[in-house]
Amino acid sequence: MGHDQAKRVFASAFEKGTLHHAWILAGPKGLGKAGFARQAAQFLLESDRHSPAPSNRLEIDAESQAARLLAAGSHPDFRLLQRGGKSDKEDKKARESGIESLEAHELKRNISIDQVRSLQSLFNTQASIASHRVVIIDAIDDLERGGANALLKNLEEPPLKTVFLLVSHTPERLLPTIRSRCQILRFEPLDDAQMREVLQQLAPDLDNPETEALIRAGKGAPGRALQYVDAGLAELEQLAMQILESGDPDNRIRNDLARKLSLKAATARYHAFLDLVPGLVADHVRSNRDSDRIRAIETWQEICDLAGMAVPKALDSQAVIFRLASMMGSLALRREPA
Structure with a gap:
């Protein structure tokens, strides 16, 4: 394609x-x-x-x-x-x-x-x-x-x-x-329409929210998106967005994510979450006014660094998820209303 x-x-x-x-x-x-x-x-x-x-x-x-x-x-x-x-x-x-x-x-x-x-x-x-x-x-x-x-x-x-x-x-x-x-x-990344066509051909049973979540996570690479077909990306994306919007003040979402994604059977979902988060945070920082834009960008970079090193360095998955979610929550707390 x-x-x-x-x-x-x-x-x-x-x-x-x-x-x-x-x-x-x-x-x-x-x-x-x-x-x-x-x-x-x-x-x-x-x-x-x-x-x-x-x-x-x-x-x-x-x-x-x-x-x-x-x-x-x-x-x-x-x-x-x-x-x-x-x-x-x-x-x-x-x-x-x-x-x-x-x-x-x-x-x-x-x-x-x-x-x-x-x-x-x-x-x-x-x-x-x-x-x-x-x-x-x-x-x-x-x-x-x-x-x-x-x-x-x-x-x-x-x-x-x-x-x-x-x-x-x-x-x-x-x-x-x-x-x-x-x-x-x-070779350049495929555009969204091409990504959508690949997913519709190779994973025709996906619903629309899951397809769109895979397109965003794939970043123009269909092979990358297809490895997460069974990872439930739409749900992960929704939970991540809730943290970015609300800050998760009672730690309920981040605790639940850290517990579920640290299970051995959830390895694919854990990897999918690591791939998904940096892009979601980047979009959030770009689309929202922040009282400290420089600090928000620094937080995004810290999130990218942690997500990128988690698997190669075999970091504790539960600790990684909790830390990522905490940094995401800190962005919500600093966000000013438009």
């Missing part, structure tokens, strides 16, 4: 014969970069392709041989590198249900150097049934240092008719030597 400019750039480069051998697909997580990479890969692997449609779009055939082989994970001219399961149990689950079925804690920390070296079997022969060979790395941010150096050798001396599609959520952290050998294709 969306990203028409990126599709036009890629298809136009192919049509003109100026297709670069390596592309960094850059942008925040959840925008659809991996989906674009799969579409671009199929575009290149359809064996009878000579030029794209006149519209300069990535036109693909859902019933083509390339589509069927990619879906089966057996296209001889294609490789996908991504983090695998931590153990044999997780690897088996990934093989049976797909890597997407694994939780973050079930995945290995990095894409290994051995995975990069395994690409040599692809490069040692000519393309089997397509005009190109395609490698997707999702995400190149996950490459261990040795793997990045091994990949660099392939980017410096690219195999003939091979295209690398490197998904990156933080391209600025990549090795400068890798960035310099790639063309960067940047």
Whole structure:
């Protein structure tokens, strides 16, 4: 969905014969970069392709041989590198249900150097049934240092008719030597209408308040919104707004939130709340007069910092929720009537 400019750039480069051998697909997580990479890969692997449609779009055939082989994970001219399961149990689950079925804690920390070296079997022969060979790395941010150096050798001396599609959520952290050998294709957030269409297609049972809450929480990234489909965002948003409006003087709402969201079964809702709060507070500060606007902005920054570090630093979830709600309540107490 969306990203028409990126599709036009890629298809136009192919049509003109100026297709670069390596592309960094850059942008925040959840925008659809991996989906674009799969579409671009199929575009290149359809064996009878000579030029794209006149519209300069990535036109693909859902019933083509390339589509069927990619879906089966057996296209001889294609490789996908991504983090695998931590153990044999997780690897088996990934093989049976797909890597997407694994939780973050079930995945290995990095894409290994051995995975990069395994690409040599692809490069040692000519393309089997397509005009190109395609490698997707999702995400190149996950490459261990040795793997990045091994990949660099392939980017410096690219195999003939091979295209690398490197998904990156933080391209600025990549090795400068890798960035310099790639063309960067940047992806922008989807607008609300596009987000709404994605959610209506993939989560048709959502009611309107929940859909709108997901759109706000997703911030233009449908993948980010979809991970919270079952989190009850509309309710969380309503409770957060009550704190911002009333200040929650008796601590009833914040105590209830801290208790419910700290349960192990509520991990997804806890993460959703951490994602949701900074945007709600920013909107609140912008739309309301405050006797101390500078202090309100400082409070918003403190909220962003705490919400951002809570999971990576494994902070106590109950304490985090209570502290966030207290800072939000302090904004309500300082707000002046319009």
